[in-house]
Amino acid sequence: MQLFTCGIGRFVLVAVCLCVASSTYGHGDLNPEPGTKAEAAVSVTWRDQGVLLSNGRWQIPGVLMGGEAYPVEEGISVDEARVGVYHRSVHDVFGYLQVSSHAGGQEAELHHAFAGLDFDVGPMLATIVAGRMAAAMTPANGEHASDRLFSETPLALDAFLGRQLNDEGVRLVLSRGPLQLGLESWRGTAFPATPGEGGGSSDAYIHVRDRHGALRYHAGLWWLQADAMNRQDSRYSADGHQHGGAALVVAPEYWFDGNTEMAGAFVRLDWQWTVQTALNVDAQWLQVNTAGVLRDATRRADLDADDNGGWLQASVRHGNHQWGLRWEQLVVENELSGAAAEAMAIETQLYNQGHNPNRTSVIYRWQLHPDVAVRLEAMDDQIQSEQQQRFAVGMVWKAAL
Amino acid sequence: MKFLSSAVVMLSICIYGCGSSSTTVDDGNISDTEFAWAIRDGIPLPLEPIGNPMTEEKFQLGRHLFYDVRLSGNGTQSCASCHHQDKAFTDGLTVAIGSTGEMHPRNSQTLTNVAYNATLTWANPALITLEAQMQTPLFSEHPIEQGIDESNQNAVLQRIMDEPRYAALFDAAFPEQGSAVNFANIIAATGTFVRGLTSFNSAFDRFQMGDAQALSDSAKRGQTLFFSEDLECFHCHGGYNFTDSNVDRTIAFVERPFHNTGLYNIGGTGDFPADNQGLFEATSDPSDMGKFRAPTLRNVELTAPYMHDGSIATLEQVVDFYAAGGRNVESGPYMGDGRLNPFKDSFVNGFSINNQQKADLIEFLKSLTDNEFVTSARFSDPWN
Numbered sequence: 111m112q113l114f115t116c117g118i119g120r121f122v123l124v125a126v127c128l129c130v131a132s133s134t135y136g137h138g139d140l141n142p143e144p145g146t147k148a149e150a151a152v153s154v155t156w157r158d159q160g161v162l163l164s165n166g167r168w169q170i171p172g173v174l175m176g177g178e179a180y181p182v183e184e185g186i187s188v189d190e191a192r193v194g195v196y197h198r199s200v201h202d203v204f205g206y207l208q209v210s211s212h213a214g215g216q217e218a219e220l221h222h223a224f225a226g227l228d229f230d231v232g233p234m235l236a237t238i239v240a241g242r243m244a245a246a247m248t249p250a251n252g253e254h255a256s257d258r259l260f261s262e263t264p265l266a267l268d269a270f271l272g273r274q275l276n277d278e279g280v281r282l283v284l285s286r287g288p289l290q291l292g293l294e295s296w297r298g299t300a301f302p303a304t305p306g307e308g309g310g311s312s313d314a315y316i317h318v319r320d321r322h323g324a325l326r327y328h329a330g331l332w333w334l335q336a337d338a339m340n341r342q343d344s345r346y347s348a349d350g351h352q353h354g355g356a357a358l359v360v361a362p363e364y365w366f367d368g369n370t371e372m373a374g375a376f377v378r379l380d381w382q383w384t385v386q387t388a389l390n391v392d393a394q395w396l397q398v399n400t401a402g403v404l405r406d407a408t409r410r411a412d413l414d415a416d417d418n419g420g421w422l423q424a425s426v427r428h429g430n431h432q433w434g435l436r437w438e439q440l441v442v443e444n445e446l447s448g449a450a451a452e453a454m455a456i457e458t459q460l461y462n463q464g465h466n467p468n469r470t471s472v473i474y475r476w477q478l479h480p481d482v483a484v485r486l487e488a489m490d491d492q493i494q495s496e497q498q499q500r501f502a503v504g505m506v507w508k509a510a511l
Numbered sequence: 512m513k514f515l516s517s518a519v520v521m522l523s524i525c526i527y528g529c530g531s532s533s534t535t536v537d538d539g540n541i542s543d544t545e546f547a548w549a550i551r552d553g554i555p556l557p558l559e560p561i562g563n564p565m566t567e568e569k570f571q572l573g574r575h576l577f578y579d580v581r582l583s584g585n586g587t588q589s590c591a592s593c594h595h596q597d598k599a600f601t602d603g604l605t606v607a608i609g610s611t612g613e614m615h616p617r618n619s620q621t622l623t624n625v626a627y628n629a630t631l632t633w634a635n636p637a638l639i640t641l642e643a644q645m646q647t648p649l650f651s652e653h654p655i656e657q658g659i660d661e662s663n664q665n666a667v668l669q670r671i672m673d674e675p676r677y678a679a680l681f682d683a684a685f686p687e688q689g690s691a692v693n694f695a696n697i698i699a700a701t702g703t704f705v706r707g708l709t710s711f712n713s714a715f716d717r718f719q720m721g722d723a724q725a726l727s728d729s730a731k732r733g734q735t736l737f738f739s740e741d742l743e744c745f746h747c748h749g750g751y752n753f754t755d756s757n758v759d760r761t762i763a764f765v766e767r768p769f770h771n772t773g774l775y776n777i778g779g780t781g782d783f784p785a786d787n788q789g790l791f792e793a794t795s796d797p798s799d800m801g802k803f804r805a806p807t808l809r810n811v812e813l814t815a816p817y818m819h820d821g822s823i824a825t826l827e828q829v830v831d832f833y834a835a836g837g838r839n840v841e842s843g844p845y846m847g848d849g850r851l852n853p854f855k856d857s858f859v860n861g862f863s864i865n866n867q868q869k870a871d872l873i874e875f876l877k878s879l880t881d882n883e884f885v886t887s888a889r890f891s892d893p894w895n
Contacts (some may be wrong), residue, residue, distance in 0.1 A: 171532075172532055172534060329518060375518070375522060376522070377518045377519050377522060379519070391519055393518070393519045393522040393523060394522070395522045405763075407764065407766060408757075408758075408762040408763065408764050408765065408766055409761050409762050409763055409764075410763045410764075418529040420522065422519075422522070422523055439529075440532070441529035441530060441531065441532050442532045442533075442534075443530075443532065443533050443534075444533070444534040444535070445534075445535050445536075445537070446534070446535070446536050446537070447536075447537040447538075447539070448537075448538070448539065449538055449539055449541045449760055449761045449762075449763070450538075450555075450761035450762070450763065451536040451537060451538045451539075452536045452538050452555075452761070453555055453761045454761075455534055455536055456553065460534055461534045462532045462533070462534050463532070463533060463534060464531050464532060464533065465532055466531060466532050467532075
């Protein structure tokens, strides 16, 4: 009992409990009720084409990419498979463990492993969480193919957050009513930061989440800063993740030292029009400033980039059927200076003159069963200057265990 | 509700109304030059020595000197004697032969894009300018190349002054000097000509510039092999000049690498023939034994025989050599298995390659041939 009176002791106990658990819990809100719950999800999609590649790599023109922003591939692929477990004690201690495989990855990995504690601070509820987890500054960052309406990750997240900011860190959240203030600090193992000296990242956010009659909403503003030293695009390195055939690609060797500052805003609306029909809107905007030095073995150039990106998504749900539209766009503005500016712009594929990478997607989703959905998607992909139409048929299974 | 719909509209405007993507580049005017470099887009300009800036007049004077046998002790040999334009400025011999008939221990190197070499000659880390390097062929005594020494240097200068064409050429190249015919100016002018020998108009270059038909299917397959981690070629022969010993105006950190490819391993000790030990001759560091600069592969089709001592006759044999991970000399004074040389470069590991792949790889190497370079009147012998 004495162990439970000590915050650190609670963390240790929960961590030990979680280590013997064998399944996972899904993304989204953590259950406030004491107990243990498990969830699993699988998203499988067949696509008639993979995304257009540049020299075998997926490169959004004008963007320094990294993290786990892998291209979707032709044929059948497992977008995501995960299993996890969540436990909350009567003492408001909770923990979460998730093993998953993403983006066509062949190996499962420990994706989430964190423990937390809720406690009161005056009129506010405070939550402190530590471990490996997805950053919470925008809910979109924590979602995977099984959680989203569309199977493909929003373009802005692939471009600016390496698909998902999932790192080892600490989160402090203060909540009062519909308002939530969050502060997060990260080791920097996730793009766009690097770990160790000169690295690391942190973010802050304020969210408001409530409902007025038939309208539920979730909106927020957030800010992120990330420091990087010797950052490489690790997606295709032989000693990194082995996603599909990606490791066979010879990636250009260049490094980035510098700082990334990101600001974001989002609004999510869910209007239950009738018992059977609901309208959903999701609007997200990210503004990114990247400042630092690009270098390879022999050359260097200063980089100052101001990028914008985001998406608008609207859908109508009627019974078990849902129709949706998503439009996404990036606008990149890169300034490189120094003797090797042009050479580095070419090498890093930061050259982008007048092309705003964009993608428009439409979807029909049919919830066949409470745990199973089928989705048909069509994408008009103008991420590269070349246009591509892509079709996809997929299935999502997601269930509490 | 009004606030939320306003927020959605504002975010929509933010996403849609951010203008157009752009990339601006400020290279600090490093591309400024008064010389007409024949270099395609995307290739940075070479460095120009502060003390010897490129001018067309010096280039033309240097061209005359380069091809002039007067510029040798006995009046029989010019720079061009060992650097033939049709062979991408090599001579086709196993090793070079000097003006007195003395054999040079090394194979004549191509002058293709020599302006980009981080070091000059096969294995001298101290030679980083053409002007410094040219002292060797002009004045060296062992081996004798052009054979100019104290006993004949005045006669050499007199021969040049006696050629009527030179007066105007020297005056144009060095207008502020009264008596311009001296070895400093000869070196400056010849260095200018050699520095101007640029070659970026091969089929590979045209392919790089967007002509998808410039490379045959076989060459494209060969290109994939060349840049693969299986064959490792590109590690030492990468970049726009197909060598890792490269310097240009964009480079901040100059690397001057040398490599032991496992050509010899005399007695199993890592030794190389006594007159040809590479970087070791300059540093005396045992681990530098047998290390040589990776030459450019541009125009490699025309520069046989290969290796620093010209000991491999054909490109096919070169591929076989690298596929084997070195050379096993089974008999004679150089006997030893180069594949086991303890100082061999880690990228020379050997690889499997079938006949079709070998043909494809060689087809790619041949796509680096710049026919304009080897026929251009601008680089040709002005005395003919």
